[in-house]
Every structure is written in structure tokens, then in C-alpha cells.
Amino acid sequence: MNQDKLESGLKRLPREVQPGRDLWPGIESRLKARRATQPLWAYSLAASVLVAVAAGGVWVGLGMQKTTTPQEIVAGGANNSAGSGPTDDYFAQRAAYAERSVQTATNLAPATRDVILKNLRIIEGSMQSMQAALDKDPNNPRLRALLFDLYQNEARLLAATQQAQAKTTARNSL
Amino acid sequence: MQTATAMRMPDLKPQVADNDYSLATRARDGDSKAFEQLYRRYAGRVHAVCLRLAGNKTLAEECTQDAFVKAWESLKNFRGDASFGTWVHRIAVNAVLERHRTQLRQAAWITAGDEELMESVPAVDADPGHGLDLEECIAELPPAARMVFVLFDVEGHSHEEIAGMTGLAVGTSKAHLHRARQILRARLDA
Amino acid sequence: MKRLSIIIAYLLLSLTAVAGTFTLMALTSSTAYAHDHDSDDEDDNGDSRNVNELQPLKADGEVRIDNLAGSVKVLAWDKNQVQVTGRIGHLVQKLDVEGDANSLDIKVVLPHDVHDSDCGSCADLQIQVPKGARLEVSTVSADVEASGLTGQVQVGTVSGGATLSSQSGHIDLRTVSGDITVVGSAKGAQVMANSVSGTVRLSDVDGSVDAENVSGEIKLVSRRVSNLKMSSTSGDLGFQGELVKGGNYDINNVSGDVRVSVGSSPDARFDISSFSGDIDNSFGPKATRVSKYSPGMELHFTSGSGGATLSARTLSGDIRLQN
Numbered sequence: 001m002n003q004d005k006l007e008s009g010l011k012r013l014p015r016e017v018q019p020g021r022d023l024w025p026g027i028e029s030r031l032k033a034r035r036a037t038q039p040l041w042a043y044s045l046a047a048s049v050l051v052a053v054a055a056g057g058v059w060v061g062l063g064m065q066k067t068t069t070p071q072e073i074v075a076g077g078a079n080n081s082a083g084s085g086p087t088d089d090y091f092a093q094r095a096a097y098a099e100r101s102v103q104t105a106t107n108l109a110p111a112t113r114d115v116i117l118k119n120l121r122i123i124e125g126s127m128q129s130m131q132a133a134l135d136k137d138p139n140n141p142r143l144r145a146l147l148f149d150l151y152q153n154e155a156r157l158l159a160a161t162q163q164a165q166a167k168t169t170a171r172n173s174l
Numbered sequence: 175m176q177t178a179t180a181m182r183m184p185d186l187k188p189q190v191a192d193n194d195y196s197l198a199t200r201a202r203d204g205d206s207k208a209f210e211q212l213y214r215r216y217a218g219r220v221h222a223v224c225l226r227l228a229g230n231k232t233l234a235e236e237c238t239q240d241a242f243v244k245a246w247e248s249l250k251n252f253r254g255d256a257s258f259g260t261w262v263h264r265i266a267v268n269a270v271l272e273r274h275r276t277q278l279r280q281a282a283w284i285t286a287g288d289e290e291l292m293e294s295v296p297a298v299d300a301d302p303g304h305g306l307d308l309e310e311c312i313a314e315l316p317p318a319a320r321m322v323f324v325l326f327d328v329e330g331h332s333h334e335e336i337a338g339m340t341g342l343a344v345g346t347s348k349a350h351l352h353r354a355r356q357i358l359r360a361r362l363d364a
Numbered sequence: 365m366k367r368l369s370i371i372i373a374y375l376l377l378s379l380t381a382v383a384g385t386f387t388l389m390a391l392t393s394s395t396a397y398a399h400d401h402d403s404d405d406e407d408d409n410g411d412s413r414n415v416n417e418l419q420p421l422k423a424d425g426e427v428r429i430d431n432l433a434g435s436v437k438v439l440a441w442d443k444n445q446v447q448v449t450g451r452i453g454h455l456v457q458k459l460d461v462e463g464d465a466n467s468l469d470i471k472v473v474l475p476h477d478v479h480d481s482d483c484g485s486c487a488d489l490q491i492q493v494p495k496g497a498r499l500e501v502s503t504v505s506a507d508v509e510a511s512g513l514t515g516q517v518q519v520g521t522v523s524g525g526a527t528l529s530s531q532s533g534h535i536d537l538r539t540v541s542g543d544i545t546v547v548g549s550a551k552g553a554q555v556m557a558n559s560v561s562g563t564v565r566l567s568d569v570d571g572s573v574d575a576e577n578v579s580g581e582i583k584l585v586s587r588r589v590s591n592l593k594m595s596s597t598s599g600d601l602g603f604q605g606e607l608v609k610g611g612n613y614d615i616n617n618v619s620g621d622v623r624v625s626v627g628s629s630p631d632a633r634f635d636i637s638s639f640s641g642d643i644d645n646s647f648g649p650k651a652t653r654v655s656k657y658s659p660g661m662e663l664h665f666t667s668g669s670g671g672a673t674l675s676a677r678t679l680s681g682d683i684r685l686q687n
Contacts, residue, residue, distance in 0.1 A: 126679045
């Protein structure tokens with residue numbers, strides 16, 4: 001087979017490329033005959049501790065999901081008294097319906113199902129607070145836009161659930 | 175698909191390495207003239223890898239100097255089991271990669287490697303090259319693609335090693351390599 | 365020498381701690397029900413088979429690949445042929461390659477009762493296709509990598525990763541928990557990346573991007589996206605790049621953060637709002653309350669001549685706009 005230009009170019013690439021000017025004077029001026037002021041083992045011990053702490057920090061950081069905020073949202077929503085919009089009962093039913101459809105997606109990996117349910121709860125909680133705010137300020141376009149985002153987000157979540165379920169089912173029937 | 179073969183750097187012949195070792199021993203004891211000889215011997219090789227990784231003459235010269243200064247400062251760690259050239263070469267590669275990491279940390283939240291993909295890339299159907307040589311084309315690659323390409327196809331590292339050196343994921347390293355080869359082929363074959 | 369070995373021991377110990385930490389995190393993170401290909405399961409010595417198939421395919425023919433577990437690597441070449449090489453596990457019934465020069469179906473066939481967690485059912489395939497071919501890959505846990513293609517690419521997995529480096533004009537990658545990585549695209553491409561908990565990274569793409577996630581993060585780095593829709597529920601969203609003149613950028617999140625970094629002098633109209641998250645804007649104008657009945661903040665301003673429009677909205681996630 002013919003070599004393409006890239007291969008032949010790579011083979012011909014020179015190992016050395018001299019700098020355009022003599023760099024030695026610059027290097028020489030920076031040379032200092034000094035030893036490390038601390039024994040090496042102190043540095044490596046510090047480094048090991050940093051690595052272990054960083055690893056622990058990453059674990060904790062990843063474990064703390066954003067899902068702590070829904071409590072705030074729901075609490076915020078609960079502070080507003082029920083208005084003229086859909087009642088809290090409506091949202092509770094809606095949430096139950098959504099969660100049931102996820103529970104019936106039995107082909108999903110448990111971990112995936114957990115992620116979906118957790119995020120559904122985030123959405124449902126937000127909807128309640130959002131609706132409460134809208135009840136007080138019904139024509140506010142910003143609030144309506146945010147509520148609409150929530151509906152879209154939830155629909156997308158349920159669609160993703162169905163697709164994941166369907167994909168695993170299809171595989172099972174290969 | 176034809177794959178570009180990695181250019182492997184063979185170690186130097188033993189007698190030269192021994193010579194390096196005695197020079198390095200003298201340099202470690204403070205003999206800067208001995209160190210200068212080591213510099214003369216390996217500047218070309220170190221500068222070549224700095225230039226290709228950095229894509230920029232000024233940065234390459236700085237990194238070459240940094241590498242030799244660092245080598246001087248850690249001479250006590252050089253035990254002569256690899257050639258001095260290989261050793262200072264490794265220091266140089268780390269120095270160039272470290273430079274990029276510092277710049278990236280200043281862009282508060284982007285992880286190493288992503289911001290560099292921002293560099294404009296000539297589209298495949300851009301002006302055909304007029305007999306461009308490979309060095310020029312490499313220098314014009316987007317930074318992350320360039321570094322992965324140089325480390326893989328020129329210096330012969332594996333993707334796992336590159337992942338360790340750059341902080342990119344193995345899959346991302348592979349993606350960058352394919353992209354680099356694509357762009358290079360398009361420019362060279364144009 | 366002794367000092368050195370103590371240092372090495374320290375470093376090895378902490379590296380082991382880090383490695384152990386990450387392994388535990390990986391095990392508890394979301395993965396699809398199908399187990400990933402674990403090389404420790406390999407008891408294929410001599411029982412796995414090599415495959416080698418060569419079929420003609422026209423330059424823009426269709427290639428469909430179906431593989432449950434293992435890996436799929438697609439590479440582009442200039443020939444009007446498809447070559448499949450690799451290994452299939454001893455539980456695999458066969459590798460089916462069917463079709464004609466217009467369209468080929470490559471399928472790893474398993475017996476009905478095979479449990480896919482046993483990697484006797486894995487197949488590691490390398491497939492060379494004409495670079496203009498249209499590619500569709502479907503796996504459950506097999507990782508998919510494709511590069512060099514200019515034709516459209518569609519990949520669907522559950523826990524497998526999807527990595528694409530291409531000049532394709534039509535990219536559609538969907539996973540449940542697998543990571544998605546896209547590097548490059550044709551000019552004016554349509555790019556779709558969709559996951560539930562995988563990480564989505566897109567860079568150097570040109571054209572329209574639709575990236576959606578539930579809990580995984582999405583990061584887009586590009587100067588040439590003219591149309592963007594980015595959406596998540598609790599994953600962080602990041603967009604670093606430039607706003608193209610007349611471009612339209614819509615980013616919304618529920619509880620995840622949004623970070624937008626678009627150069628020091630973008631030309632755009634910005635519409636930013638959040639129900640209970642913070643808005644931080646390094647371009648100057650400060651956010652104001654949306655309504656006295658909600659803690660929400662909003663921010664609307666124009667920078668430069670306002671040639672593009674960028675909208676970022678969250679429920680409780682923070683929004684950061686920086687240069």
C-alpha cells in the first residue's frame with residue numbers, strides 16, 4: 001500500500017531541532033547550586049496527604065447531589081398559602097402518576113431508576129413552588145416561562161425513561 | 175485506514191550514556207561547564223519536542239530553558255539508569271504540559287484540554303496547502319489535538335500514558351488523535 | 365535508596381486510596397442493568413472466535429451495527445467496502461453480516477437465554493467503513509468509538525460510552541448512563557446529544573446543537589455553534605465559546621448550575637432568570653427581583669450590537685455569566 005503523506009512525513013521528521021538562538025547564557029544565569037531545603041520525604045508525605053484529602057473531598061462532593069435544594073424549594077412553596085391555581089393535591093397526584101410510570105419501567109437498572117425518580121421529585125417540588133408564586137402574580141411572564149420549562153423538563157424525563165425501557169426490552173428479545 | 179506509525183526514540187549507545195553519567199555527576203557537584211556540555215548534546219532533541227508540543231517558538235525556547243534548569247536542580251535524582259537525554263526530555267514534556275495546565279486553571283472552571291479546542295481549525299475544504307511541511311501543519315493544530323498527536327505519533331506514548339500526563343480521559347485522547355490525523359491528512363494531501 | 369522506597373511506599377499508598385475511592389464511586393454510580401464488559405470475566409481462552417468479514421458497500425451506503433456488550437470501533441477508509449474484524453465470545457451464536465452494497469446489517473447474535481453479564485457474550489469489533497457511509501450503532505453496554513466519518517452518525521447505548529470524532533453533518537448520540545464525547549463536525553452540522561446520567565462533552569462543533577441530560581453534566585466548547593439548546597434537570601451545564609451573529613442560545617436547568625463564558629465582548633441580547641438560584645454576571649448589569657412573590661432574580665441586557673440572543677433559566681441552580 002502506498003504510504004500517505006502523513007506517514008512518510010512522520011518518518012522523515014527530524015529528531016532534533018536546534019533553537020534559533022543559543023539558550024545557554026539564559027540557562028546559566030538561572031543555575032543555582034542549591035539543595036532542597038527540606039528533606040524529600042517531607043514533600044512526598046505532604047503530597048500523599050494532599051492526594052488522600054483530595055480524593056476524599058471528591059467523594060464527598062460527588063455524593064452531595066444538588067437534590068438537597070428541592071427541600072428548600074418545597075419549603076419555599078409551602079410558605080405561600082394555596083392560591084387559585086392547581087392545588088397541592090393536583091401536584092401530588094401528578095407526581096404519583098409520574099413516579100408510577102417510572103416504577104413500571106422494570107428493565108431500567110436500579111441506579112438509573114433512582115436517578116430518574118430523584119430528578120422527578122426535584123421537578124415536582126419546583127412545580128409546586130412555582131405555581132404558588134404564579135398564584136400571587138399570575139401574569140408574570142418570567143414565572144410562566146420557568147413553569148413551562150419545568151413541564152418540558154418533566155416530559156423529557158419521562159420520555160427518556162420510556163426510551164431506556166424500550167431499548168432494554170428490545171435487547172431482551174433479540 | 176492506514177495508521178501512522180509512532181516514531182520511537184531509541185536510547186543512546188552505552189558509551190555515550192556513561193559519558194553523560196560522569197558529566198552529570200560533575201554537574202551535580204556544581205560544575206556548570208560539565209552541565210553545559212550536556213546542554214549542547216541534548217538541546218536539539220529537547221527543543222524539538224518542546225516546539226512540537228507548544229506550537230510556538232518563544233514558548234518552546236522558554237520550556238527548553240525551564241527543562242534544563244529543572245534538570246540541574248534535580249540532578250541528585252538522576253541515577254544514570256536512563257540516558258540523561260531521555261531524562262531531561264521527560265522533564266521537558268512535563269514542563270510544556272504543566273504550562274498549559276496553569277493557563278487553563280486561570281480560566282476558572284474549564285478542565286484541562288477543553289479550552290484549547292477553541293482554537294480555530296481550518297475546515298477540511300479550506301485553501302489547499304501549497305506543499306506545506308509537516309512541522310508547520312502540526313504547529314497549526316488546535317492545542318489539545320496537537321499535544322496528543324505529538325505524544326502519540328511522534329513520541330510514541332500510549333493513550334493511557336497520555337491520559338496520565340495531560341489529565342484528559344483516554345477516550346478524549348483518542349478522539350483528539352483521530353481529529354489531528356484527519357486535519358493533517360487533509361492539509362498534506364490537498 | 366531506603367528513603368526513596370519510603371517515598372514510593374507513601375505515594376503508592378495514597379494512589380491506592382485514590383484508586384479505591386474512585387472504584388467505589390464507579391460501582392455506586394448509575395450503570396445500566398447490563399453489566400459492563402469486564403475483562404476479568406474472560407474465560408474465553410481458545411473459546412472465543414476471531415471474525416473477519418469483507419463486504420462491498422457503496423460510498424454513502426448504510427451500516428447498522430448491533431452489539432450488546434464489548435466494544436465497537438468504527439474507522440473510516442477510502443474503499444467502498446466494509447471490513448469487520450475482532451473477537452466474539454464463546455456464548456455468541458454468530459456474527460451476522462447481511463445486506464447488499466446499499467445497506468449492511470452487522471449483528472452480534474446471542475441465544476435467547478444468555479445473561480449479558482457473562483462476558484462470553486461480548487464481542488469486540490473493529491469495523492472499517494467508507495468514510496461517507498451512514499452509520500447507526502446500537503448497543504447496551506458496549507462502548508462505541510467512531511472516527512473519520514463524514515456521513516451521518518447515530519448511536520444509541522444504555523451504559524456504553526459514545527465517542528465520536530468526525531466531520532459528520534448529522535450527529536445523534538444517545539445514552540442512558542454512558543458518557544458522550546463529540547469532537548468536531550462538518551460545517552453547519554446538526555448535533556444531538558442526549559443522556560440521563562452520563563457526562564456529555566462536545567467540542568469544536570459547528571452548527572446546531574441540542575444537548576440534554578438529567579443528572580449528568582454537559583460541557584460545550586465551541587466558537588461556531590449558531591443554534592443551541594441545552595437542558596438538564598440536576599446536572600451542571602457549561603458553554604464556553606463565542607456567540608455567532610444571529611445565533612440563538614437557549615440554556616435551561618432545574619437544580620443544576622449554568623455557566624456561560626462567551627468572550628470579553630459578545631454581541632448579544634441576554635435574558636437570564638432564576639427562581640431561587642444566584643445570578644452572577646461579570647459583564648456589569650446586576651440581576652433584579654422577578655416578582656415580590658418569589659425569590660427569583662432576572663437580568664436582561666444587551667452587549668455590543670445585540671446580534672445574537674442568549675437565554676439562560678434555572679429553577680434553583682446558579683447562573684454565572686463570565687467573559
